[in-house]
Structures are given as C-alpha cells and as structure tokens.
Amino acid sequence: MSQDSILSVDNLSVRFRTHEGIVHAVNGVSFDLAQGEVLGILGESGSGKSVTLRAIIGLLPREYASIGGRVRFGGREIQHLSNEELNAIRGARIAMIFQEPMVAFDPVFTVGDQIAETIVRHDGASWRDAMRRARDLLELVQIPSAKRRLAAYPHEMSGGMQQRAMIALALSCNPQLLLADEPTTALDVTVQIQIILLLRELQRELGMSVIFVTHDVGVATEISDRLAVMYAGRFVETGPAVDVIEQPRHPYTDGLLSSTVLSARQGHRLNAIPGAPPDLMALPDACSFAPRCRYAEEQCLSGVPALSPITRDHATRCLRVGEGRLEL
Amino acid sequence: MVSKTDNTVIVVDPAEALRRARQGRGYWRRVWERLRGDWGTLSVIGIILLILLAAAFAPFVATHDPMQGSILGRLKGFGYNGHILGTDETGRDLFSRIVFGARLSLITGVLPVLFALVIGGFLGVVAGYFRGFPNSVIMRGVDVLYAFPSILLAIAITGMLGSGLTNTILALTITFIPPLVRISETVTSQVRSLDFVEAARSSGARPLTIIRFHILNNMLGPVLVYTTSLISISIILAAGLSFLGLGVTPPDAEWGLMLNNLRSAIWVNPVIAALPGVMIFITSMCFNLMSDGLRQAMDVRL
Amino acid sequence: MVTTTITDAVPGMTAVEQQPLLVVRDLRKHFAVKGGFLGRTQAVVQAVDNVTFDVMKGETLGIVGESGCGKSTTARVIMHLIEPDAGEVIFDGQAVGHSDGIGYRELYRNVQMVFQDSYSSLNPRLPIALSVAFGPMVHGMLRGAALERAASVLGQVGLDSANFANRYSHELSGGQRQRVNIARALALEPKLILLDEAVSSLDKSIEAQVLNLLFDLKREFDLTYIFISHDLNVVRYISDRVLVMYLGKVAEIGSVEAVYTNPQHPYTQALLSSMPSMDPRRRTEQAPLTGDPPNPINPPSGCRFRTRCPFAEDICAGTPPRLTSRPEHGISQQVACHMHDPSSGHSRAMATEAARP
Structure with a gap:
C-alpha cells in the first residue's frame, strides 16, 4: 500500500447465495486508489464491476452476500465497522452516484430539502447555512437558475438535471471518494458528454478520488486516469488509460476494443469475440477467458493466471502475454 | 450457413446437461418442480383432496344415514352409541352429515367460482385486449356491480330469486364475476403491452389467434391463483347464505345450514355446535393456503 | 455517362x-x-x-x-x-x-x-x-x-x-x-x-x-x-x-460518408461531436450542446432545434425549415435547416450564397 492511497482493496471477493447455487461475482480484486485519481472499471454485464463498487461502500445485503478480503479506507477496515460508523462514512467521506438518479432522491421532498438535510445530518450546520450550501452546490453542478430549482421536486426535472442534482447531493459533504456506477448510461449522447465533462471538472477542482464503473469504452476513455478491465469477477488488465487503450495487453481487452465498431470498416465483418462469458456458478480453476480466447493453449487451463506486471504500472492476467510469449 | 453459437457453459456431466437442455423446462414444469419442494402447500393440497374424496364417496364414507334422526340421542358427544362425532339437534349422526354436507358446501364453493371464471375471464380478456369501447362498456358495468359489498349483493340476489341450491350458485356466480373480470382485464392488458404480442401482431395474426397462442397461457397463472383464493370466500359466503336461510333448504346437509341449526345448542354441547364451523374454517383455510403456495410456485405478483 | x-x-x-x-x-x-x-x-x-x-x-x-x-x-x-x-x-x-x-x-x-x-x-x-x-x-x-x-x-x-x-x-x-x-x-x-x-x-x-x-x-x-x-x-x-x-422531424438524411464526415445540420454536427472520444490523448474538451433535449410535448415553434442551436435567428422561430438538398451535395444529402435554404432569409444562408462563386 503506497503512502498517498486513500483506498486500498485487497483480495476482495463476493459470493451470492441463491436457490440455484453460489454465484462467484467477485473473485479476488486488489487495487490501491491514490488521492485525486480516477479509476475506470470497464466490463460487461456480469463482470462484477458494480458489485465491487457496492462491496467497497458496504451496500450489499449481508443475508445474501458473503464478502471476503479487506477494504481499507482512510486507514480503517470497512468490514469491521458497525452500521453506525459505516453510515457516518457513507455520504460524508464516500459518496455514490447511480445510473438511475431517482433512487437517490425521495420523490416527496424537494431537491433543496434533501441536499440541505444531508448537510445538516453530517456537518451539523444550521438549516439556513445548509440551504445556502445546497444552492451553491446546484450552481457548482451547473444547474441553471439554481435558486428556483431548490424548490423543485425530483420528478419535475429532466433526466440530465436529475443526474446533476444527484451529483450535487453526493458532493454535499465534500467526499474524498466518489463511486460512480454507470451514471451516464441512461442519458442521451449530447447530455452524457456534459455530465462526463462536469464530473471531470469537479474532480479536478475538488481533488476527489473517483471510481467510475462503465461498460462503454468511450466513456471510460473520456474519464479515467487509470483503467481496470474486468472479466468474470477479476481484473484482467490494469494500467494507465492511455496504455490500456492504445496497447491492450490482454486478449479480452484487445477483443473488446476491436469489437467496438469504431475500428471496423463498413462492409466488413466485425472482429468479434466468440462465445459468451462463463457461468459464475461454475467458474473453472483456469483462465476464465480461455474458452473464448483464440490464443489459448493447454497451459491456460492449469490454474488462474496471476495479474503480472508488464511495465511499471501496466499489468495483465494473461499467462502468454505475461511470460512475453505473445504480442497482441 | 452461419454456425456461431454463444453457449460456452461449463457443466459437470456434458451428456446429461445436453439432454436436459434439449428438453427445455417449460413454465408448468418449473412450477411443479418448485411445488414439489414445498411441503406445506403439498400437505394442504392433500387435505383438500381428502375432503374432495370424502365428499365424492360420501355414501361409503358415512357411517350412518344422514337423515335418520333419534328422539333420545340428541346432541350427544363424541363416540355416543357409535356416532364418531356425536349427534345433532335431531339426533342425526354428525360425522355422516358433515361428510354429506361437504358435497353441497364444495359445490357452492367451487362451482360459482368456476362459472364466474369462465364468464369473467372471457369478458376480462375482451376488455383487456381490445381496449377502447368494449373496455369502457365492460368495465363500467363491472364498476356498477362493484358498488355493492359482495355479501350484500349475494343476499340481495338470493332474496330476489328465492332460496335453493341453484339460486345460491347463481347469486354467488354473479358476485364473483366483477373481481374476475377486473383481474383478467388487468393481466391481459399487461401481457398485451409486451413486445411478443406486438411481434405476433406484426406477423399478421388475427386477435383470436393471438389471444389463443400468446395471451391465455400468460394470464392463466395469475388468474388461477386469484381464483383459488376466491373459493374459500365462496364457501364462507354460501355457508353464510344458508345460515341466513337464503341458501340450501333443510333437511339437506350443508355446513352453513348445520351451523345455523346447531346454534341454539351452543349452551348444551358447544363442541358439537362448533363442528360445522370448524369444517368451514379448515376447508376455506386450506384453499387459501393452497392459493398462497401456488402463487409462490408460479412466481405471480398480484 | x-x-x-x-x-x-x-x-x-x-x-x-x-x-x-x-x-x-x-x-x-x-x-x-x-x-x-x-x-x-x-x-x-x-x-x-x-x-x-x-x-x-x-x-x-x-x-x-x-x-x-x-x-x-x-x-x-x-x-x-x-x-x-x-x-x-x-x-x-x-x-x-x-x-x-x-x-x-x-x-x-x-x-x-x-x-x-x-x-x-x-x-x-x-x-x-x-x-x-x-x-x-x-x-x-x-x-x-x-x-x-x-x-x-x-x-x-x-x-x-x-x-x-x-x-x-x-x-x-x-x-x-x-x-x-x-x-x-x-x-x-x-x-x-x-x-x-x-x-x-x-x-x-x-x-x-x-x-x-x-x-x-x-x-x-x-x-x-x-x-x-x-x-x-x-x-x-x-x-x-x-x-x-x-423531436419527430427529419433533420438530415444522406449517405453515411456524407453525414458522418460532412454533417450539414447543426444538430447532426452537435450529435456527432458529443460522441465520447476513443483516444485518451485527445479527450473532448467542450460539450457541443448545453441542457437536455426539450420535452416532445408542445415542441418549439418553427425549427425545433432552435432552442439549442447556436445559429438560431428570428426566421427559425417563425417557419419550420423544409428538407432541401443542395446542388453540391447531390441527391445524397438533404437538410432541414434555414441556413441551407438560400430563400429562407437566414443571415448565414445569405452569406454562404454570396460567398459562392
């Protein structure tokens, strides 16, 4: 764990007990997040990216989910905290934004009341001060005529405005860490870019650390300093965004980038990854991408490959690339 | 020929898994599989079957003639002179009367619900599928019936038509039509708005074909669950009508009627007097529990 | 020929x-x-x-x-x-x-x-x-x-x-x-x-x-x-x-090459430059449009895009633009924008008209 990291996740695993069996949603995720860093977690549905985020903030239902490994935030281990301590950290030092803004808001209270209430609860400010700060926050997230919007109910706002208001709510207690779970996925493309730019600007100004979960390569590219590509509950490649995008070092990342149609030429078939993601109830003790990988060999099926560094901060969970026997 | 499948599933026994996959597990098979593990519901269904069998084979199950009274042996307790459950106010064997009474009680509990299911289901599907004018006519009509509480409606109809088995069934059928129209209409219009119905429409299919292939099999589960929950209400309502003298007439054995007749005996032999009531309670409870169990097995949200 | x-x-x-x-x-x-x-x-x-x-x-x-x-x-x-x-x-x-x-x-x-x-x-x-x-x-x-x-x-x-x-x-x-x-x-x-x-x-x-x-x-x-x-x-x-x-109207239609490489309608231009960059060294620096698309209930009069359009003028509020093709675009590209209709009276339409030899 480096000196300036504010979040340290070590061998995090999440299992869900269901009627059909045990779902291995997250299988050993480790990373450090530095102060002011933006980590993008890129993965498809079922890769465990959202579950990882929820495990960090302790949002998974304890009766179904068993969590292993350690999550240290600000020098304290999250899983050893009581519910009260966890609640104090959530909202104040770690905040989360979602794909669907309506889940963050109570439909029967105005946006201003809800932001002010959070400020009063966590900071003990007076109502009047809290309202003033709520207005400042709405201005910060570039909501026009912020003062008037304080009195608006969530459903009276358009999708993009709701998303901005949710960001304002998340920022209300100056969190050190912002967890973003696909916050732009439900938005139209012209609004999406506005929200991405807003988040980037706020992150720079406030010096927050951000973990941004997305399935969209373009969105991840726009927002991330560092990228982690997730597959079957594991990070399969991590590194600076520039390196991962320009020089993918895991066959899955490579396949994902070449199956996004931007790289394809019109009138030619796409370079698609065959097959489908593995069944999380029956993960093999092997490289989980091997059944779909065109470079797979016998050795890939003998145990889960380690996340091995290629350069100082670019790592891959591919045996052949890791041993320098494969150039992508 | 394109040959790209995306089914990389890791399995324990490939041959067995393939065989299973090829068969495909339809909805009703999954319902049965879920039901098989639910011992509570299975035993409740067992009790219902037992009561049904006893009613069907009443002459063989009954120990005495249910109509044969005795001046001396009135309101006797359990086991008196070979009467397992004692005797009623005219000295008739109570066990035999309860067994025979099950016939009428079940008929008045189940038949009105079945009739109402057919009529209400039909109207509901029409209203839900065609929307617009047919919907307005049917649903406003139902609203009028809804304005009366169901027990009052049943009492009013039998009061008008006179007592007797046929009129009881008729009255209860009319009482249960509105809720069944409403649930069928709701479920139908939910199913109708799903994309597979649009897809069926855009293959040029006519409404009747779409209803037969795509609507009925999807609405059956929820409507059936609701229907079974109505049976318990119907049994209680029928018993209530008989109790008030508006249903089955003496000397026929029917639980509600028996309860009424034994009412005055509550101070002489309260256990005996309560027995028909206990049967009404057990039967309607069982139908209710079965309905809940089916709801879970069918994964229905009402 | x-x-x-x-x-x-x-x-x-x-x-x-x-x-x-x-x-x-x-x-x-x-x-x-x-x-x-x-x-x-x-x-x-x-x-x-x-x-x-x-x-x-x-x-x-x-x-x-x-x-x-x-x-x-x-x-x-x-x-x-x-x-x-x-x-x-x-x-x-x-x-x-x-x-x-x-x-x-x-x-x-x-x-x-x-x-x-x-x-x-x-x-x-x-x-x-x-x-x-x-x-x-x-x-x-x-x-x-x-x-x-x-x-x-x-x-x-x-x-x-x-x-x-x-x-x-x-x-x-x-x-x-x-x-x-x-x-x-x-x-x-x-x-x-x-x-x-x-x-x-x-x-x-x-x-x-x-x-x-x-x-x-x-x-x-x-x-x-x-x-x-x-x-x-x-x-x-x-x-x-x-x-x-x-908002319920055709803004632009044309061949993919023409529309993607040479978009004519201001909305198409904004839409295309709103796409996230796939190049981490060249990220988007400014959002081409502000605000959300207007509610399709009672849309703006005239040209429906005018409320978000940087080039909107009086004419855009008054009359809805017709879908027209310009000779240099051939039949492959048609645009519904007053700026591309020389007869519309939009100042930029005049300017381009005058600038053409």
Whole structure:
C-alpha cells in the first residue's frame, strides 16, 4: 500500500447465495486508489464491476452476500465497522452516484430539502447555512437558475438535471471518494458528454478520488486516469488509460476494443469475440477467458493466471502475454 | 450457413446437461418442480383432496344415514352409541352429515367460482385486449356491480330469486364475476403491452389467434391463483347464505345450514355446535393456503 | 455517362438496384396527453411529424436520434402497430392499406420487425421453435411444416435446432434470445426488416456477434434493413444511408460518408461531436450542446432545434425549415435547416450564397 492511497482493496471477493447455487461475482480484486485519481472499471454485464463498487461502500445485503478480503479506507477496515460508523462514512467521506438518479432522491421532498438535510445530518450546520450550501452546490453542478430549482421536486426535472442534482447531493459533504456506477448510461449522447465533462471538472477542482464503473469504452476513455478491465469477477488488465487503450495487453481487452465498431470498416465483418462469458456458478480453476480466447493453449487451463506486471504500472492476467510469449 | 453459437457453459456431466437442455423446462414444469419442494402447500393440497374424496364417496364414507334422526340421542358427544362425532339437534349422526354436507358446501364453493371464471375471464380478456369501447362498456358495468359489498349483493340476489341450491350458485356466480373480470382485464392488458404480442401482431395474426397462442397461457397463472383464493370466500359466503336461510333448504346437509341449526345448542354441547364451523374454517383455510403456495410456485405478483 | 452520374450521386451504392422498396410519405402521429377532469386532452406529443423518406432495395437505412425523437414510433407506425394520423406507406410500389394497394397481412409477410427487449419479445410460455413457427402458421403453413421451417431458420441464425428448439426464452442468454427474434423475423422470408434498437441492450462482445450475423444474413437473403439506434458508431458501421431525427422531424438524411464526415445540420454536427472520444490523448474538451433535449410535448415553434442551436435567428422561430438538398451535395444529402435554404432569409444562408462563386 503506497503512502498517498486513500483506498486500498485487497483480495476482495463476493459470493451470492441463491436457490440455484453460489454465484462467484467477485473473485479476488486488489487495487490501491491514490488521492485525486480516477479509476475506470470497464466490463460487461456480469463482470462484477458494480458489485465491487457496492462491496467497497458496504451496500450489499449481508443475508445474501458473503464478502471476503479487506477494504481499507482512510486507514480503517470497512468490514469491521458497525452500521453506525459505516453510515457516518457513507455520504460524508464516500459518496455514490447511480445510473438511475431517482433512487437517490425521495420523490416527496424537494431537491433543496434533501441536499440541505444531508448537510445538516453530517456537518451539523444550521438549516439556513445548509440551504445556502445546497444552492451553491446546484450552481457548482451547473444547474441553471439554481435558486428556483431548490424548490423543485425530483420528478419535475429532466433526466440530465436529475443526474446533476444527484451529483450535487453526493458532493454535499465534500467526499474524498466518489463511486460512480454507470451514471451516464441512461442519458442521451449530447447530455452524457456534459455530465462526463462536469464530473471531470469537479474532480479536478475538488481533488476527489473517483471510481467510475462503465461498460462503454468511450466513456471510460473520456474519464479515467487509470483503467481496470474486468472479466468474470477479476481484473484482467490494469494500467494507465492511455496504455490500456492504445496497447491492450490482454486478449479480452484487445477483443473488446476491436469489437467496438469504431475500428471496423463498413462492409466488413466485425472482429468479434466468440462465445459468451462463463457461468459464475461454475467458474473453472483456469483462465476464465480461455474458452473464448483464440490464443489459448493447454497451459491456460492449469490454474488462474496471476495479474503480472508488464511495465511499471501496466499489468495483465494473461499467462502468454505475461511470460512475453505473445504480442497482441 | 452461419454456425456461431454463444453457449460456452461449463457443466459437470456434458451428456446429461445436453439432454436436459434439449428438453427445455417449460413454465408448468418449473412450477411443479418448485411445488414439489414445498411441503406445506403439498400437505394442504392433500387435505383438500381428502375432503374432495370424502365428499365424492360420501355414501361409503358415512357411517350412518344422514337423515335418520333419534328422539333420545340428541346432541350427544363424541363416540355416543357409535356416532364418531356425536349427534345433532335431531339426533342425526354428525360425522355422516358433515361428510354429506361437504358435497353441497364444495359445490357452492367451487362451482360459482368456476362459472364466474369462465364468464369473467372471457369478458376480462375482451376488455383487456381490445381496449377502447368494449373496455369502457365492460368495465363500467363491472364498476356498477362493484358498488355493492359482495355479501350484500349475494343476499340481495338470493332474496330476489328465492332460496335453493341453484339460486345460491347463481347469486354467488354473479358476485364473483366483477373481481374476475377486473383481474383478467388487468393481466391481459399487461401481457398485451409486451413486445411478443406486438411481434405476433406484426406477423399478421388475427386477435383470436393471438389471444389463443400468446395471451391465455400468460394470464392463466395469475388468474388461477386469484381464483383459488376466491373459493374459500365462496364457501364462507354460501355457508353464510344458508345460515341466513337464503341458501340450501333443510333437511339437506350443508355446513352453513348445520351451523345455523346447531346454534341454539351452543349452551348444551358447544363442541358439537362448533363442528360445522370448524369444517368451514379448515376447508376455506386450506384453499387459501393452497392459493398462497401456488402463487409462490408460479412466481405471480398480484 | 448516365450511369456514372447516378453512382456518383449515391456513393457506396454502385451495385444496388436504385428502386425504393419502401416509401414513407408525410407520416404523422400525434399522441394526445390526457388528464384532468374527464380526461380532456391537455397537450399533444408530436411524436412523428411529416416524416418522409425512401428505403432503396438492398440498402440499410440507419435512423438515429435521442430518446423522444420519434424513431421507434416511426417504426411502429410503418408496421401499423400504431395507427398513423396521416401519411402513406408504399411498399414495392403498392400503397399499404389502400383499396388498390396491398393489405396489412401482405405487408407483414414482407416486412418484419425485431424489438430491443429480447426478453419481452419472446413469449415465455412457448418453446422457441413454436415462437418462430408462429408467423408461418399464421400465414397458412401447417404446424409440422412450420416447425421444420423454424428449425432451419434457427440454424441460419447460429442456433442448432436440436439443442435449442425445445428451450424456453429464460433458458437462453441475451445474445441467443436476440438470435431467436431475428429467426422469428426471418421465418416469413421478408424483404425488409426493421431493427428497433435490436443490439442496444447487448454487451459489446455479443453485439459484435449479432451485427456479424445481420451482416451475413443480409448478404445471404438479399435483405433490406431499417436500423434504428441511438448508437452512432453502430449505425455508421452497418448503414448505407442515415436519417437523423430530432423531436419527430427529419433533420438530415444522406449517405453515411456524407453525414458522418460532412454533417450539414447543426444538430447532426452537435450529435456527432458529443460522441465520447476513443483516444485518451485527445479527450473532448467542450460539450457541443448545453441542457437536455426539450420535452416532445408542445415542441418549439418553427425549427425545433432552435432552442439549442447556436445559429438560431428570428426566421427559425417563425417557419419550420423544409428538407432541401443542395446542388453540391447531390441527391445524397438533404437538410432541414434555414441556413441551407438560400430563400429562407437566414443571415448565414445569405452569406454562404454570396460567398459562392
């Protein structure tokens, strides 16, 4: 764990007990997040990216989910905290934004009341001060005529405005860490870019650390300093965004980038990854991408490959690339 | 020929898994599989079957003639002179009367619900599928019936038509039509708005074909669950009508009627007097529990 | 000589027969928003407003736009799943629903649709083979023959029928379900398939597989596609021509090359530069538009984009722009913008007019 990291996740695993069996949603995720860093977690549905985020903030239902490994935030281990301590950290030092803004808001209270209430609860400010700060926050997230919007109910706002208001709510207690779970996925493309730019600007100004979960390569590219590509509950490649995008070092990342149609030429078939993601109830003790990988060999099926560094901060969970026997 | 499948599933026994996959597990098979593990519901269904069998084979199950009274042996307790459950106010064997009474009680509990299911289901599907004018006519009509509480409606109809088995069934059928129209209409219009119905429409299919292939099999589960929950209400309502003298007439054995007749005996032999009531309670409870169990097995949200 | 001019006019479509398979003329659908006492009409959503376009035989027409722009309603109105208020649909030279044209049943034999939600577009109570066989059965094929047809189309979409025919939709993955939906559309041997966000809910790696399937099927069966999507990258990849919709109206239509490399309408320009950059060294620095798309209930007067348009002038509020083609763009590109109509009186229209030699 480096000196300036504010979040340290070590061998995090999440299992869900269901009627059909045990779902291995997250299988050993480790990373450090530095102060002011933006980590993008890129993965498809079922890769465990959202579950990882929820495990960090302790949002998974304890009766179904068993969590292993350690999550240290600000020098304290999250899983050893009581519910009260966890609640104090959530909202104040770690905040989360979602794909669907309506889940963050109570439909029967105005946006201003809800932001002010959070400020009063966590900071003990007076109502009047809290309202003033709520207005400042709405201005910060570039909501026009912020003062008037304080009195608006969530459903009276358009999708993009709701998303901005949710960001304002998340920022209300100056969190050190912002967890973003696909916050732009439900938005139209012209609004999406506005929200991405807003988040980037706020992150720079406030010096927050951000973990941004997305399935969209373009969105991840726009927002991330560092990228982690997730597959079957594991990070399969991590590194600076520039390196991962320009020089993918895991066959899955490579396949994902070449199956996004931007790289394809019109009138030619796409370079698609065959097959489908593995069944999380029956993960093999092997490289989980091997059944779909065109470079797979016998050795890939003998145990889960380690996340091995290629350069100082670019790592891959591919045996052949890791041993320098494969150039992508 | 394109040959790209995306089914990389890791399995324990490939041959067995393939065989299973090829068969495909339809909805009703999954319902049965879920039901098989639910011992509570299975035993409740067992009790219902037992009561049904006893009613069907009443002459063989009954120990005495249910109509044969005795001046001396009135309101006797359990086991008196070979009467397992004692005797009623005219000295008739109570066990035999309860067994025979099950016939009428079940008929008045189940038949009105079945009739109402057919009529209400039909109207509901029409209203839900065609929307617009047919919907307005049917649903406003139902609203009028809804304005009366169901027990009052049943009492009013039998009061008008006179007592007797046929009129009881008729009255209860009319009482249960509105809720069944409403649930069928709701479920139908939910199913109708799903994309597979649009897809069926855009293959040029006519409404009747779409209803037969795509609507009925999807609405059956929820409507059936609701229907079974109505049976318990119907049994209680029928018993209530008989109790008030508006249903089955003496000397026929029917639980509600028996309860009424034994009412005055509550101070002489309260256990005996309560027995028909206990049967009404057990039967309607069982139908209710079965309905809940089916709801879970069918994964229905009402 | 004549042939060359035509091929020049419509780039990338040299080998394609130049005859419209589907003609959509002045299609209009307004929805009344009812509310208040006795459900009086309170507002009108102009979901599709005088939309006109042609689809050539063998081409893929992409339709893009943001949510609420009316692209899905357009598809449903063409399929007559929603009754249009006005306008006509002409399939292969025959007006649909006219006494001297073809009926809807005939239309459905030739035009099929694939929906976005792969799960809700399959009946959960039917084995997939029967879902696929339903269409042919409706058109008079016997059950046995229809099931045989289903098995063969399931094979064509890459689902081995021995393994899949008797399965139910919940037993399939999203990608497999969408293959079944494509098979269902193919079972009637249509000439035109409307794909309404057909790959939008799939994961990228599965999306690529389904796009490849669509690519192969189109070649094999000489299909024509209308491909509706909000994903500009996918539309660029799969389409020959693209139609950009904004609040129920056509903003711009043209060949993919023309529209993507030389967009004329300010909205198309903004839409394209809103796409996230795929280059981490060159991220987007400024959002081309501010604010959200306006509510389609009671849209702005005149040009509907004027409230977000940096070049809006008085004329834009007054009159709605007509869809016009400029000589230098040939017939391949048409724009509904006053700046491209020399007679509109827009100052920039004048300026470009004057600047031209």
